[in-house]
Amino acid sequence: MEADGKGTRRARLWWLLVPGILLALTATLLPASTDAPRTSLRIGGDANYPPYHFLDSRGEADGFDVELSREIAADLGLEPVFELGDWGTTLERLEHGELDVVPMFWSAVREQRYGLTEPFLIRHHALFGHYETPTVSSLDALTNARVAVQSAGLAWEAMRELDRPGVILIETDNESETLGMAARGEVHYALAPTGIGYHTIQHDDLPGVVALSPPLLERKYVFAVRPGDPELVAAINASLARLRRSGVQNRLYVEWIGNPGAQGGPPPARRNIAIPALFALGAMAVAGLALLAWRRRRVPATHVAAPSQATTATADTRTFDAALAHPRLLAELSEAIASHQLAYALQPKIDLRSGRLLGAELLVRWDHPRLGPMAPDEFVPIAEQARTIGEMTLYLVRHGLAHCRGWPATGDRLHVSINVSANDLADPRLVDAIIDACEGDSPGLMLEITETEVMREPERVAEALPRLRSHGIGISVDDFGAGHSSLVNLRRLAPDELKIDRSFVHALLASHSDRAIVRATIHLGHELGASVAAEGIEDEATRTWLTQAGCDAGQGFWIGRPMPPAEFMELLRAQG
Template structure:
């Protein structure tokens, strides 16, 4: 959906109301947009402009020394007014045509579309696969432009003004699919209670999301770019992203209580919050300082060789095909490594570790083949395989040994695929409480909005969330807040040398305290000696895993451990 936000800079008292351009002065910046495009920009129940784009626009206007005026209405009208110079700025998706018509800023976000439909409707891998269907799109939006250019035979476009309404048309059975931005689509499903409506395609139409300025204003575009850069550097843009887009509760539909003006001297934070702030600062500084010695070292072998592109190489393509066949034939094996309560030494569950005995290459470790699936964006196939087998093993454990969980590694980007999330929930059945997903961040989250949408759905089925390898990869306090995990798992690289490293001890202590302040249990992996185990227990760590406790073992041996514990 194209996003329009008319921001007219006029008198400050009029900055939050829909204002005619005639009221704007030379000291105002006029932003135009859609009046119903939450959580990006919209008119709230009190008649005020609000949303991520609105707040970012206010920051830009303040940085430029101008008064913002927001003129939100219909999307198509906003485009026409921008072309006539009646408003100054409108946020929208980039396209080559728009770049010819307007002056475009540097990207604010990268965003995607998807085809939404009823769960029984066939899935579609690409827009080119559509045939003899009805597709709802917003008139004059990016989806409309794309479908016009595609001109698929037998595809009927149903054009309406409001993007959220395209999904409601699907729910009413008036169209087969809605082509809409993912954020708007999931927002509409959640807020309107559109049961049975899901994404039926992978992310489509990846586009830069930009501010478009009225034609012939290069100085205005340069000023917006400079302001955006300052807002990035001072953290304001990131703060707004977390508030509006990184928090699934921040929907923008309910009237929000606006924060009071910040006093010259801010009141002292409550002790618990102050402690979290200090711990967070320590973690950020410590992790950044020691990142150079935590980075992965290149090793021999196909799977760990860095690549310039995501696509698998020629050799990897053969391994990938064989691996997919092994998954289909149920030939992958796995081991279980126990996790214990460090205080009582009682078993809490186990982490499932995949193994593959290759017919030509022999026994392969996960590092030899998992990266191939990740590069091919096919890791979800293995994730689902392991979830199904892990839940089946959990069902075989004696009732007297419960509650226990089986932990399975999942890439953060796996959870951006709603179809995979649906399949995980279905596979867990009534045993969701025994499943813990250890989220690894092997790469930066591509679609944090979709991940945020998945978490409450998983938790409603009892599935727990753990942040794995905290501090070693792309883990960040932003993502920690977004994921709100039940467990925080300290990376083994910090645990391994903590007795010999004062800095590692400080980071581990801070991680334990931060996890507890946020309501999560804290686990340490890679515990290899009794002295380290005792130190972690005294430091308040909750859960332990490592060779000093138990090495990975076949599922039958783990079952014997459970029986012996009973």
């Protein structure tokens, strides 16, 4: 009886425990309820990836991505939790759902593996090495070289896909170490993001290490979200849009990326010389450019006729008359835009190292029904003064991109450059319209910002730049030195390209001061993470000097005069 009684009590106890056991098993085997409110945002990254994300001297997360993530978390009402470490481990943790978001480059493989947000930056890589190492026009041109890359990074993915014979891949734990190996002569090249490269050269004091290629591997920079969480992707996209509109994202960009002195946090004492030296170099370049521009403006200006004009005998008089007829000419210009009467020419732009076409600058042309063919400097300043230049800009963007969509594929990343007044970028409606015009399959668009006037609303211009960049639109500072160029404006614009004005190029072989200023400008542009282009190249000797000085791109009459769009298309077909 006692045994039977104990068995009965055991059975009753067992049935009392079953529901709890089943509940525990269910909680273990099934995912947590998605109804539970999210309270924190777990953010991963590389512990050594300045100035984007890194651990500072106190072991705390810092950098552009970190601050942007902190703003996103605050915007979403979440507590940011940063967990930076080894990059390979970070990717594994994100894939397993142990992290919520990680900033990274877009790639097709990553798009299949994670949820990706809309891009918030466009970034590039470059091959870095000692200045005596041969330059390389593209990754395909690499032969018999040792190339350092970060393991599991975008450069690592690209080089593995390339699989060039004779090219040996050397993997490191972080991007900065790839530059260190190049500095020590352990590899020929380091393939690293340009921002990381220039930051490391400056902050790690790597003399003799320079960029040996044009910008490569243009990629969108995004937040990768753990798999199976589309709601978080949508929430971060909405937050990024709000931060762009409020100017917060651009403020952080200027603070961390557009301002070399702020990158990587407070610099150690041994680096105190490098940062002032950079600003002294920039100040010398800008001051020299301003001085020469002032001196040249004191010389009486002469009108330069458009190539289609038969004579310049009455050009100065006609320009004067056009200025007097300002309201009438402005009305006629608006009518020409509305009726699609404005035309344009394309001036070729090449990579100075390889000689291959990079694209072209679009130059407006107006065959006036009453005054005949007019050069841009006869009517563009009038439109600028009347603040209707945005109407013309949008017209050219739309027509130029429509034509460029028919460019033949050459295997190169082509772009069309179109001039835009800096002040017009303060108009959010114009910015929206330019972005809309770039939707779909089209070549890259580079907006060449002219500084013919003092920037009236620099804060609103600054707000527009990240929005444009997030849609793949590059920013170039045109005619650098001929307008209101300054270090303040360079920091605000954080350009992708710095374009040296022709007045400092055409006589540089005979002018020591011009050569010194052009060298300083090239170095300044590269330190700011921008490519550098030169206008006004009119002979082979000038091109050779600029190439040896490290200038990336160029245009001018020796390379090609402005030509009809159909003629430029033939050049592209010949390049193949």
